[in-house]
Amino acid sequence: MQNNNYPKLHNASWPGVVGKGPDSEPPISIDTMIDLTANAEVDGIKFDGFDLFLFDPHMDIDASDDDIKKMADKAVAKNLEIGSLVAPVWTPTGGGSAMGSKEEREKFVTQVRKACRIAQKLRELGVRPHGIVRIDSSVDPVSWAADPSANTKLIAETFREACDVASDFGESLAAEGEICWGGMHGWKTMINTLEAVDRPNIGFQADMAHTLLYLLGYNKPDERILPENFQWDDRATLTDGLKTLTDALRPWTIDFHVAQNDGTVFGSGTHDKTGRHCQASDPNGKLNIPEDAGYWLRNDDGTLTKRFKHICWDGCMFPNEVMMQPKTWNDILGAMIKVREQHGWHEAE
Structure with a gap:
């Protein structure tokens, strides 16, 4: 029996939607994703909740109060809570680029407002x-690079307006540390953007699979941390790189994804050169999940940050055949339990 009961362990629902559709496999329904989450169990320990993508067919961003109540009831029925939400700020989903035209930026903020309402x-x-509302810049790094200074200023302005809206709902926004988003595609660039926003209710969402690629300088070579000739069996150099990265971004981190990465990139369209999530048990995974999670969850003096009350597994782009296997989710849950054993704490409930 595990002594620690925090952070709570959540599963992401969006792997049932992201990368699915007409050109790929069919989406997996939210009911099925909730069932897969609720049914996972390792040594008597189960998931505590799930994080939710506000996107059809899982949940309409324009959901009615009745629809929201139904989603809450689905969670309660399976003894799960809901944590962080993903706001669909992208152009194809009704949003717009955070550094785009006035109309595009207004659409971006509108999507954030709708997400914060839910x-x-x-x-x-x-x-x-507990939980945050996740955002990104909804623009690619190449477009941002046409005028980094002006475009960062525009993104910051849009994020600032979104933060003010979120504050009205008592919410905080977390900018996703994924290398496919302009103004967020390098670790220093990400910090510059967050500093420019200058609002107390914005922070960073660290995903272990995505942030690993910050070390390699994909999409932002001048911010590469690991040497050009780096070999993955050089654990000491990787550890030093992770410490450099996390020391810089940890103070901003308000949402955290446990994940695995095989050191390669994948993506198309707006998700160009993004992190390839692996299964928790993938032998090609480059991360020691429980050890490397600690660089995010503990301060440099070894004390726990306790900046967030739950952590979430993210495993986008898994094939449906893999996602429908109970072993997949038990392996994931087992990895997260190890993270909590090493870097968690106990609170009376």
């Missing part, structure tokens, strides 16, 4: 005790 409703229903 977040607040779920909180009021008692099913969402």
Whole structure:
């Protein structure tokens, strides 16, 4: 039996939607994703909740109060809570580029407003005790690079307006550390953008699979941390790189994804050169999941940050055949339990 009960362990629902569709495999319904999450169990320990993508067919960003109540009821019925939400800020989903035209930026903020409304409703229903609303810049690095200074200023302005909207709902926004988003595609660039926003309710969402690629300078070679001739069996150099990265970004981190990466990139369209998530047990995984999670979850003096009350597994782009196997989710849960054993704490409930 595990002594630590925090951070709570969440599964992401969006792997059932991301990368699925007409050109790929069919989406996996939210009901199925909830069932897969609820049914996972390792040594009597189960997932505590799931994080939610506000995107059809899982949840409409324009959901009615009744629809939101139904989602809350789905979670409660399986003894799960809901945590962080993903706002669909991208152009194809009704949003727009954070550094785009006035109209595009207004659409971006509107999507954040809608997401924060749902977040607040779920909180009021008692099913969402903690979590953030995730955003990104909704633009590619090449477009950003046409004028880095002006474009960072525009992104910061849009994020600032979004933060002010989120504050009205009692919410915080977390900028996703994924290398496919302009103004967020390098670790120093990400910090510059966050500093330019200058709002207390914005932070960083660290995903172990995505942030690993910051070390390699994909999409931002001048911010590469690991040497050009780096070999993955050089654990000492990797550890030093992870410490450099996490020391810089940890103070900003308000949401955390446990994940694995094989050191390669994958993607197309707006998700160009993004991190390839691996299964928790993948022998090609480059991360020691419980050890490397600690660089994010502990300060440089070894004390726990306790900046967030739950952590979430992210495994986008898994084939449906893999996702429908109970072993997949038990392996993931087992990895997260190890993270909590090493870097968690206990609170009376």
